[in-house]
Amino acid sequence: MFKLFLDPGHGGSDPGAVGNEIQEKDITLSISKVIQETLASEYSDVEVKMSRTGDTFPSLSQRTNEANKWGADFFLSIHINAGGGTGFESFVYPNVGVPTTTYQNIIHDEIMKVIGLNNRGKRQSDLHILRESNMPSLLTESGFIDNPFDAGKMKDPNWIQAVGRAHVKGLERAFNLQRKNPVYDVIIPNLSFWQARALVPEYEQRGYNARGVALKNYGPNEAPSENDPYQLVITTDYENAKNLVIEFKRRGYDRTYGQQN
Ligand SMILES: [Zn+2]
Known part of the structure; x- marks a missing residue:
């Protein structure tokens, strides 16, 4: 311990x-x-x-x-x-x-x-x-x-x-x-900043560890624009990951996938 x-x-x-x-x-x-x-x-x-x-x-x-x-x-x-x-x-x-x-x-x-x-x-x-x-x-x-x-x-x-x-x-x-085994990431790889910004609180409210990840580097004093490329990442167990991938695909996020973290 x-x-x-x-x-x-x-x-x-x-x-x-x-x-x-x-x-x-x-x-x-x-x-x-x-x-x-x-x-x-x-x-x-x-x-x-x-x-x-x-x-x-x-x-x-x-x-x-x-x-x-x-x-x-x-x-x-x-x-x-x-x-x-x-x-x-x-x-x-x-x-x-x-x-x-x-x-x-x-x-x-x-x-x-x-x-x-x-x-x-x-x-x-x-x-x-x-x-x-x-x-x-x-x-x-x-x-x-x-x-x-x-x-x-x-x-x-x-x-x-x-x-x-x-x-x-x-x-x-x-x-x-x-790690508690196994831990999975559910990833939507092709979002815009505004989409990630909307999805993160929605899934956090449901108790998930959800976060947006910027896919470009920002300079000093540069803020993300609405259409900048972002990923959504949710870290969870296998059973939840499986269900979330199905759920996101049903919602139209076709490129959603899960991978062991
Ligand atoms: Zn201090």
């Missing part, structure tokens, strides 16, 4: 960084919920304890004390940056060495594959949660809330999904986590 202590930064009376009409505490909780839900629904032998699941503010000591008392295998703290920069960076305790730096390398690289932001590097810092946690620990800073480009990403639910799932992918590789 792998025990993850998951720490959405800030919360409650402490908004964390703010900018572009959003607050760090909300973004860190959204990303953390994707991580928690993905691990619970798609992986076996994983237990997740969160420092908070709502808009509350446990102190830093409460967070590390709880993780230490619980005997977590890994402490993952989710944050958003501010202060005039742009991009993604991750932190471990100074000179902590392996295996923590190995975990940092793997998780950092998985996040860089999808986050669509500059790489600010794998860094070290004497932060409370890194210093006072008794187990290997990592803190991620997924973009700068005071940068309009980075903040634009944070306002996109598909980006939140992708960044959360990349944290999970990194954990899977770092700790050799096992």
Whole structure:
């Protein structure tokens, strides 16, 4: 059993960084919920304890004390940056060495594959949660809330999904986590942005893990146009995947297919 202590930064009376009409505490909780839900629904032998699941503010000591008392295998703290920069960076305790730096390398690289932001590097810092946690620990800073480009990403639910799932992918590789078998993707490969935007909430409301995936790269400050190419991806078990492929084909999405994930 792998025990993850998951720490959405800030919360409650402490908004964390703010900018572009959003607050760090909300973004860190959204990303953390994707991580928690993905691990619970798609992986076996994983237990997740969160420092908070709502808009509350446990102190830093409460967070590390709880993780230490619980005997977590890994402490993952989710944050958003501010202060005039742009991009993604991750932190471990100074000179902590392996295996923590190995975990940092793997998780950092998985996040860089999808986050669509500059790489600010794998860094070290004497932060409370890194210093006072008794187990290997990592803190991620997924973009700068005071940068309009980075903040634009944070306002996109598909980006939140992708960044959360990349944290999970990194954990899977770092700790050799096992998937619940089998997991399938149902894919509609030939949608427009507006179609994906309409389908994602429809299937999320039915409890599915649905997301839109852009099929072109966007430059800084470039938003998707209505007719840009998009895919819809729904990750689920075999039985649901089979039924969804039939359902989508019946709805006229002829090119829908399922594949083992
Ligand atoms: Zn923070």
